[in-house]
Amino acid sequence: MTPNLSALFYLISGILFILALRGLSSPETSRQGNYFGIAGMAIAIIVTFLSVGNYGMGLVYVLVFLIIGGSIGAFIAFRIPMTAMPELVAGFHSLVGLAAVFVAISAFLKPEAFNLGTIGNIKLASLIEMSLGAAIGAITFSGSIIAFLKLRGIMSGSPITFKGQHLINLLLGIAIFFLIYYLCISQSSNIFWSIVLISFFVGVLLIIPIGGADMPVVISMLNSYSGWAAAGIGFTLENTALIITGALVGSSGAILSYIMCKGMNRSFFNVILGGWGATDQGSSSQSKEQKPVKSGNADDAAFLMKNASSVIIVPGYGMAVAQAQHALREMVDSLKKNGVKVSYAIHPVAGRMPGHMNVLLAEANVPYDEVFELEEINNDFANCDVAYVIGANDVTNPVAKSDPQSPIYGMPVLDVEKSKSVLFVKRSLSPGYAGIDNDLFYRDNTLMLFADAKKMTEEIVKSL
């Protein structure tokens, strides 16, 4: 296949990828969009085979490796529980990052295969592109591994900070740019390896100071990085499909990070610099014991909701941890039989990744037109009889609206306290990730249900 013809085909697969993302504008068109994506990928792979034109034993090996990887991927995709989506996505990001590093390494070792010149005499632009691709890929890889370990609970979710952390990151960042400069002058392979090594290190350092609740931002950010790494390699290989995809993924991740930061009313840099959520809890824990709290049991909750005319459910990360989404849907079903109008309210940063709650509810067969975003539903709390908060905490805290001293002041929150009564399912009065007390616990219209989210919901179903 001539290079011109294959370039045109790569353009087609790039366009199919754009259509794949376009499909996600509504759930109806999304499945079709996914097929566009698959078609784009198939075209890119087939065209590459045809244009390489090396049909010896190598091709057999490539197919074998493709099938090995594909089977592993398919196995994971079918087995993974929906609650584990955040760590799955983090894990997948790390693979893209590492693949980018590997491709860059092999382009550096055998530049003639990619038309980049010869060893020791690689084109200047290609050197810059491949070292950038390798550096971003390496950061994506090690950063995603840390994110994965934190989300999986293998590593503690609390931020790891030490003195001079930001200075070290800054110096290492500058070092990478200097090394790229020297690489261009000397073409030395030692410098290339140093760039890759330092970048792995930077990835780890970048993610360890970021706390568990900020994971939605981290995952989106790493998503964006994996895109920029792909684009860097795309420039090296002069491949349009890779350049288009890299740009799409890069901007997609950046937009998601922005949306997540806005959902927490924090600047991107504030999140990245990390250390949040490690605030001392000593001062706040003293005063909170004295305040009276009303607590109830499943029967009280069932009685309240059965006699309500409208109920809004506010799910959060705790629902995912307790795997309570199926029990929750059963509860809603019996409420609906009693003629109660039920809807769901989702905060942008509920869960550990963008859209996490929506997927879990969809898994439990909740129709997506009963699920609403913050802006769509926030005014409805004033007219609703019962708000059922399950596994959410900071995103319902009215302090964000009233107390300028609070670390979450200004964060958009769900106006749960405006409903006639609030049922708050929680295991204890402990503060949420932000490390601050929730004012909602002590309100007159709040009834605390101290239990595991799933158990409590199941008990309510029984007494309905």
Next chain:
Amino acid sequence: MEIDPFIFRLSIFILSIFVGYYVVWSVTPSLHTPLMSVTNAISSVIIVGAIIAALAGSSTEIFEISNIFGFFAIILAAINIFGGFLVTQRMLQMYKKKKK
């Protein structure tokens, strides 16, 4: 003076960032998780580079170090392609409308 092909690629890149910007803003928030898994799958089109790397040179060269890196990259990208698209498909299948 002739225009460097790099400039054309840069133009494609920058225009694609704009396309991405507008397309992603139109994605409904309830599909943000599938958006992440599908972007993850499509960024594995890096497999194109991996295949070129693995097949570089004559067939006696396929066990050279640079080719081996290519083969490893093929496995990694393939996990992502199949895993990414399939898990996206699995998720999207679950989104249902209210039965009337």
